[in-house]
Amino acid sequence: MYKQIQLNGITKTYGKQNVKTVALNDISIRLHKNNLTSIVGSSGSGKSTLLSIVGTLEKPTKGTVYYDEKNISEIRANQLSELRNIHIGFIFQQFHLLPALTAIENVLAPLFHRKTSYNKNTKAKELLELVGLSDKLHALPSQLSGGQQQRVAIARALIAEPDWILADEPTGNLDTETSEKIIALLMEIKQQTACGILLVTHDIALSRQADRIIEMKDGQIIADTRINNNLVQTND
């Protein structure tokens, strides 16, 4: 399990000189396991870009990402995707469910060809139950509402018991009550597995339930706040 993900002087630009967008501008942070960190900030401030760099889906233009002492840029592509499969659970802004697979098959997809210490089917059913979809196990994505598809995507991100959960607006399509359940579920998983969670959200009330809030603006971190005092780690 990786205890810490560290970004050192991360800049990410898109496009060429005259149409260049600076999505991230010299960001340095340390993220700790057993922490739920909210990321807030207006549209276009760089939240999704930050998540994809932390999750090794994108390479920074400048700077270095470390998983513990491991420099990610020195890992070969196939090993990097393996590291991602094993250690990271993504919940994207778009759900990316496979349309030909049922809800439970989508949840099981990350474990295809993988041995687990637990019964995959039982676990998939449990997770779908936890997100309130026990009656939709065999429904196709096209037969589910947006919020229900989002909940399938959440169950899918959790099935492999990742050390890090990267969630981009996971409750964006959900009503307040379901959103609160999802956050409670994430916190329970954090308690059980001591995983690290990054949660991008527009919802200020939800963001305050985290251990730490990072606020972004124009590709920079403008505030980094610890919410409760019971934490082992301090800001650095």
Ligand SMILES: Nc1ncnc2c1ncn2[C@@H]1O[C@H](COP(=O)(O)OP(=O)(O)OP(=O)(O)O)[C@@H](O)[C@H]1O
């Ligand atoms: N693939 C890309 N190509 C070009 N520009 C991009 C790309 N991805 C992001 N950007 C730009 O980088 C900036 C940051 O985008 P990002 O998606 O990280 O913002 P965000 O904070 O997640 O916004 P939102 O809340 O709307 O999801 C924006 O100006 C965006 O237009």
Ligand SMILES: [Mg+2]
């Ligand atoms: Mg985004």
